[in-house]
């Protein structure tokens with residue numbers, strides 16, 4: 039069977055496994071390629087057929103996916119259903135009005151999401167990576183090697199990999215030299231894996247591996263993994279979303295747990311559906327019984343149902359989120375998932391790492407000391423030797439050693455005097471790195487540097503004044519004290535130890551890191567950011583508990599926490615997290631603020647336990663293997679400098695990895711949610727009031743109090759005014775606590791302010807009926823215009839009163855007053871409403887101009903309504919109830 043059709047390989051695992059072990063000639067044949075690589079023409083042809091070699095799905099499908107998520111909202115479903123009912127009942131004007139509402143909300147929401155996707159792509163484009171590919175200019179011509187963007191790779195391309203490279207696609211190794219690959223992104227397996235062309239003996243699953251068979255194929259390098267050391271030539275088998283990582287990323291995307299915002303939106307949707315289900319049939323029954331015209335009653339009931347739905351909610355939410363996203367990007371925060379802004383508002387626990395978030399991220403070498411704490415350069419010399427030969431990527435500590443010790447001739451001299459034999463790279467679980475070198479023939483020196491807690495137990499001897507002496511218990515305690523004393527001053531300490539071995543041909547592994555001689559310690563400073571304490575205080579003042587999750591030593595963690603003002607208490611270590619079952623862990627995380635010596639797996643478990651305990655959790659991470667925790671958290675946050683995979687998993691990307699930026703972003707999230715909640719609560723209560731008025735009017739009037747089309751135009755006008763709400767101010771009080779969607783509060787709010795507004799509607803009916811004598815079916819157009827104006831004006835005005843919890847004249851003080859856009863929109867809509875019965879549209883809306891005598895009464899009713907709303911608000915708040 040030909041598995042390469044038009045250069046596209048259709049993948050299932052058995053085929054991958056087959057290609058993993060295939061002889062080179064079969065491999066190239068199956069991929070329609072050759073060891074000299076593809077021709078440029080063939081590569082162009084294949085790239086036209088295959089999707090780009092990107093982790094994300096093809097652009098087209100992202101747009102479709104976004105469209106799908108924009109449509110999938112309970113309000114859209116509800117309104118579409120009501121639109122269908124209108125059509126069935128023959129009211130096309132009603133159906134069109136509802137369709138416009140639905141279309142507007144879907145398009146706006148979709149547009150916002152696509153725009154933010156584009157912004158993120160723009161950000162990613164700033165990070166350039168290239169891959170070396172071997173291609174021929176044409177058939178029969180010699181191949182050349184050149185650098186191309188990873189997106190340009192196609193199945194069949196021959197690539198050359200070297201130390202420090204990110205593997206750009208799933209590729210079968212055809213030749214390798216001491217190839218060591220970090221596969222932790224795929225399998226959680228933290229030890230590096232040796233890779234090379236397949237051996238004649240089939241691969242066996244290594245013990246203790248967590249990644250499953252695929253990741254254990256030792257002849258395949260997978261996209262997203264990185265080359266720790268060595269070189270390789272490989273042929274690309276599969277690219278982009280079809281790689282192993284691509285499918286995992288896709289699964290993880292789908293597996294994302296529902297966030298607190300999503301839960302809130304769903305709950306609001308259901309509360310409104312319940313109200314509608316109760317109210318619409320009642321309106322139908324009352325109106326049908328009184329008028330006897332059941333068809334008209336049915337139309338009216340559907341219009342009431344539309345009126346009861348805050349139909350512009352998706353639009354207002356989208357507009358709010360968009361404004362929030364723009365504001366955040368000005369504050370160095372890029373949003374990758376719009377809803378994350380609302381989740382940010384609900385966040386009550388923020389898990390942060392230490393380096394860069396709390397500290398200045400400028401690690402500097404400080405000193406070198408012997409095991410007893412006396413100044414001595416030997417530890418630094420060994421550490422430099424180890425870093426010099428280390429091929430796994432240098433981190434900040436390594437760079438600090440190089441900056442300080444790689445003086446003019448040092449690299450040359452080191453290369454001349456020593457030869458590298460082997461390496462056991464650093465990883466977050468081992469918390470140490472080892473290099474083996476040869477100085478004298480017949481003798482190897484193993485040098486290990488790392489967390490003192492990891493190194494000291496592996497030492498049996500120590501250096502003292504140039505001598506190697508046995509490490510007594512007292513010496514060990516003394517060394518521990520030295521580490522602690524420096525760590526207590528916030529200094530990061532690496533222990534350095536060495537050991538001599540007779541030269542051998544076989545490689546070295548962890549089993550050789552024992553019976554070491556402790557050479558001493560090197561110290562580093564990474565000062566706490568000046569702004570960190572202020573930011574931590576701001577977060578605490580706003581009800582967010584900051585927890586530190588660091589791979590570093592407990593003393594340093596405690597010191598940094600104390601400097602930043604985070605209460606320390608009991609410090610929990612990674613090993614304790616590992617030993618605790620889920621229930622124990624929930625209790626542990628509830629009382630702990632500092633977790634030290636934790637690896638990425640522990641971090642993910644801590645986040646899950648916090649979520650299980652009901653918290654809305656933010657998590658800051660930047661490693662490839664922080665992906666799980668980033669996805670598990672309600673808000674995953676990564677710095678711009680993080681790996682692509684981590685950024686892909688994050689909801690927020692910080693262009694400046696600083697806690698202050700995060701604190702500001704959190705306040706912005708609450709402001710956004712505050713303005714959204716204003717709309718939901720005030721609108722739902724006004725609509726409930728309308729329905730109650732309609733019920734009373736239906737039972738008492740010989741005609742409809744308002745026609746369905748009038749009811750919906752009134753709704754549209756009101757909603758148009760509310761489009762300015764995202765630009766409104768929010769009470770300081772509201773911003774001070776984590777906020778989630780609160781539907782319990784919504785019901786109470788509706789039941790208080792809905793009937794209140796209804797009272798003033800009834801007063802309007804009374805004025806129209808008894809005082810102005812508009813009391814016959816022939817005059818219904820005038821009556822309906824009267825209620826249309828009063829209803830619209832009272833709804834718009836009440837937003838200005840209820841939008842803040844300030845009472846009395848405070849509403850008009852600078853912090854309580856509405857923002858200018860909100861005020862301007864309200865005035866504009868009030869004017870339109872007042873002029874409508876006199877306009878050209880009056881006929882289409884079946885309204886008649888009102889007698890001027892109506893307006894003093896209107897003024898009095900509106901004034902009394904505002905005063906009454908203030909009084910009720912004050913009482914409502916005195917009852918200790920949550921406001922918006």
Ligand SMILES: Nc1ncnc2c1ncn2[C@@H]1O[C@H](COP(=O)(O)OP(=O)(O)OP(=O)(O)O)[C@@H](O)[C@H]1O
Pocket residue numbers: 391392393433435436464465466469470471487488489490531532587588589590591636
């Ligand atoms: N280059 C290195 N060589 C040897 N050991 C190292 C190296 N870098 C770090 N370590 C040790 O491993 C420990 C854990 O480091 P890791 O990078 O996992 O911490 P982290 O979680 O990133 O810390 P942070 O919270 O500060 O960001 C360090 O405390 C240190 O003792």
